[in-house]
Amino acid sequence: DIVMTQSPDSLAVSLGERATINCKSSQSVLSSSNNKDHLAWYQQKPGQPPKLLIYWASTRESGVPDRFSGNGSGTDFTLTISSLQAEDVAVYYCLKYYGSKTFGQGTKVEIK
Amino acid sequence: EVQLVESGGGLVQPGGSLRLSCAASGFTFSSHWMTWVRQAPGKGLKWVANIKQDGSVKYHVDSVKGRFTISRDNANNSLFLQMSSLTAEDTAVYYCARESTVAGFFDVWGQGTLVTVSS
Numbered sequence: 001d002i003v004m005t006q007s008p009d010s011l012a013v014s015l016g017e018r019a020t021i022n023c024k025s026s027q028s029v030l031s032s033s034n035n036k037d038h039l040a041w042y043q044q045k046p047g048q049p050p051k052l053l054i055y056w057a058s059t060r061e062s063g064v065p066d067r068f069s070g071n072g073s074g075t076d077f078t079l080t081i082s083s084l085q086a087e088d089v090a091v092y093y094c095l096k097y098y099g100s101k102t103f104g105q106g107t108k109v110e111i112k
Numbered sequence: 113e114v115q116l117v118e119s120g121g122g123l124v125q126p127g128g129s130l131r132l133s134c135a136a137s138g139f140t141f142s143s144h145w146m147t148w149v150r151q152a153p154g155k156g157l158k159w160v161a162n163i164k165q166d167g168s169v170k171y172h173v174d175s176v177k178g179r180f181t182i183s184r185d186n187a188n189n190s191l192f193l194q195m196s197s198l199t200a201e202d203t204a205v206y207y208c209a210r211e212s213t214v215a216g217f218f219d220v221w222g223q224g225t226l227v228t229v230s231s
Contacts, residue, residue: 036215038215038216038217040217040218042157042218044157048223049207049221049222049223049224050157050207050218050221051221052217052218052219055212055214055215055217055219056215061219091156093156093157095157095217095218097215097216097217098216100159100171100173101147101159101162101216102159103156103157103158103159104156105156106156106157
C-alpha cells in the first residue's frame with residue numbers, strides 16, 4: 001500500500017509569514033491515463049469537517065484564497081501558505097486519490 | 113445548497129452493530145461516487161469505503177472488510193454504512209463525503225456522526 005508521509009507534524013509561524021508543509025508518497029501518484037498527479041490538500045479546523053483546498057496537486061478549489069498554493073509531482077508535494085492569517089490555524093492533510101485513497105497523518109499549523 | 117447530513121451514530125457495545133446513514137441534497141446524488149471517512153478522537157483522517165454511482169462497485173479498507181458494508185439508495189439520495197463486530201478501534205467520527213466527478217478527491221463533506229464503541 002502507498003504511504004503518505006507529511007512533514008513536519010506541526011509548525012508555528014508568525015502572522016504574515018510563509019508556512020510550508022511537505023507530503024511524500026511512497027510511490028508515484030502520477031496517473032498515466034491523464035498525466036496528472038492525484039494529490040489533494042485539505043484544511044481541517046477544530047470541530048469541523050475537512051475542507052478541500054487543492055486538487056491535481058496545484059489546482060486551487062473555487063473560493064480558496066490565493067495565499068494557498070500547491071506544488072510538486074510524482075512523489076513529493078508541498079502546500080504553501082504565503083502569508084499566514086489567524087484563520088489559517090488548522091490541521092492540513094494531503095490525500096492520494098489514485099486508486100485507493102490514503103491520507104497523510106496531518107500537519108498542525110499554529111501561530112508563533 | 114449542496115449538503116450531506118449523517119445520522120445513526122451513538123454508543124454501542126463491543127461486538128455490536130450500527131447502521132450509519134447520510135442524506136444528500138442539492139446535487140444529483142446518482143452522478144457521484146460516495147465515500148465514508150473516519151477520524152478517531154484526536155487522530156487523523158482515514159478512508160473507510162466508497163461506492164460507485166450505481167452501487168455496482170464497492171471498496172473497503174482492509175481493516176473493515178467483512179465487518180462493514182457500504183451501500184446506497186439513489187431513489188432516496190441516501191448513503192449507508194452497515195457496521196458489525198465493532199471494537200474500540202472503530203470509535204471515531206464518521207464522515208460522509210462526495211467524490212468529485214472530475215476525479216476521486218472529496219469535494220463535499222458532511223458534519224460527521226460520532227460512533228463510540230464501549231462497554
